[in-house]
Amino acid sequence: MLPISKNLAATLKEKPKDESKLGFGAIFTDHMFMCDYETEKGWHNARIAPYAPLQLDPACAVLHYSQSVFEGLKCYRREDGGLQLFRVKDNFKRMNHSALRLGMPELDIESFTQGLIELLRVEQDWVPHQPGTSLYIRPTLIATDSKLSVHASHSYLFYIILSPVGAYYKGGLAPNDIYIEDEYVRAVRGGIGETKAGANYAASLLAGIVAGDKGYAQVLWLDGVERRYIEEVGAMNILFVYEGKKVVTPKLSGSILPGITRDSVLKLAKHFGYEVAEERMDVNQVLDDIKSGKITESFGSGTAAVISPVKSFAFKGKDYQVGDGGIGPISQKLYDTLTGIQYGRLEDPMGWIVKV
Ligand SMILES: *Cc1c(COP(=O)(O)O)cnc(C)c1O
Numbered sequence: 001m002l003p004i005s006k007n008l009a010a011t012l013k014e015k016p017k018d019e020s021k022l023g024f025g026a027i028f029t030d031h032m033f034m035c036d037y038e039t040e041k042g043w044h045n046a047r048i049a050p051y052a053p054l055q056l057d058p059a060c061a062v063l064h065y066s067q068s069v070f071e072g073l074k075c076y077r078r079e080d081g082g083l084q085l086f087r088v089k090d091n092f093k094r095m096n097h098s099a100l101r102l103g104m105p106e107l108d109i110e111s112f113t114q115g116l117i118e119l120l121r122v123e124q125d126w127v128p129h130q131p132g133t134s135l136y137i138r139p140t141l142i143a144t145d146s147k148l149s150v151h152a153s154h155s156y157l158f159y160i161i162l163s164p165v166g167a168y169y170k171g172g173l174a175p176n177d178i179y180i181e182d183e184y185v186r187a188v189r190g191g192i193g194e195t196k197a198g199a200n201y202a203a204s205l206l207a208g209i210v211a212g213d214k215g216y217a218q219v220l221w222l223d224g225v226e227r228r229y230i231e232e233v234g235a236m237n238i239l240f241v242y243e244g245k246k247v248v249t250p251k252l253s254g255s256i257l258p259g260i261t262r263d264s265v266l267k268l269a270k271h272f273g274y275e276v277a278e279e280r281m282d283v284n285q286v287l288d289d290i291k292s293g294k295i296t297e298s299f300g301s302g303t304a305a306v307i308s309p310v311k312s313f314a315f316k317g318k319d320y321q322v323g324d325g326g327i328g329p330i331s332q333k334l335y336d337t338l339t340g341i342q343y344g345r346l347e348d349p350m351g352w353i354v355k356v
Contacts, residue, residue, distance in 0.1 A: 002046040002111040009050035019130040022166030029126040029162040033115040037156040043108045057146035061153040066199040067143035069098035074134040077127045078344035083356035098195035103152035120356045132167025168305045173327045175311035176217035188224035193255030230281040236300035237262035246275040261301040290320045297328030307335040
């Protein structure tokens with residue numbers, strides 16, 4: 001494991017006083033973890049340093065060719081004051097997979113996990129206390145060669161920044177209206193859709209703007225070839241409940257991001273005795289099943305919101321309300337269980353929690 005040096009800030013920022021006003025990802029803690037990479041030297045100079053702007057050459061590779069990947073996870077405060085992480089190893093494994101797909105070096109997962117834990121210990125007072133709040137963790141890897149020829153960079157910067165974030169739902173789960181996008185696509189099989197690359201987000205923004213202008217909260221993405229098979233919703237995975245007893249989600253196709261929340265939901269649903277399936281899902285069939293009432297619930301899953309119930313889908317000018325448009329019992333149960341485990345209110349039968 002790499003040695004980790006520490007250079008602590010001389011003055012500390014004032015922490016937010018009113019935790020009910022915390023938004024998402026707008027304020028950052030006093031320190032960050034950083035580590036450099038060069039082809040000849042490998043990973044070196046692992047360090048905790050004061051949070052500060054990066055100095056990048058205007059020709060820096062990441063700014064031109066988007067060689068960048070990231071992760072998103074949270075540190076939760078238990079009622080007894082202790083801190084814990086949820087499935088952190090899976091985030092680093094996924095980031096490693098993303099990095100390799102973008103021609104970037106393999107991460108030093110052991111050193112970076114240790115770096116994260118040490119950073120969290122330095123910043124422990126930044127983890128908010130109010131129910132539903134947390135400290136959002138953003139590991140990032142960028143290419144830093146200063147050269148405009150198109151090539152996989154020889155130098156990289158890995159860093160982790162931390163941001164105290166508010167409760168996603170202030171008054172309980174809130175169902176959303178979703179626009180099924182049949183013009184733009186987010187990703188294609190064989191591309192980088194299954195990685196957490198910044199470039200995927202750039203590809204998704206315009207559709208989000210158009211749907212937002214029409215009054216929808218998110219876009220439901222269809223596959224990039226036939227525009228027929230359901231993939232994801234916004235930057236979340238999508239799940240459906242059939243007849244109150246079967247949880248179904250699109251099979252990982254190569255262009256779907258393998259969400260850790262998705263995987264956790266599937267494992268918990270199985271644990272609760274529901275039938276669970278990963279299948280190719282034809283949008284026309286799904287809309288028929290919503291209309292006939294066979295589909296009783298639908299929800300997005302992701303780290304930020306955990307569970308995000310769908311009230312209705314709009315497709316080619318028609319609206320399809322899911323169930324009674326409210327929060328389904330299975331959505332609620334999965335949300336309560338997952339957040340219960342994350343905040344240490346419930347036992348963790350799966351071995352997902354890592355204490356800080
Ligand atoms: C991060 C992400 C998700 C959700 O993944 P989690 O590990 O559950 O947070 C889903 N889809 C996309 C496109 C994402 O970037």
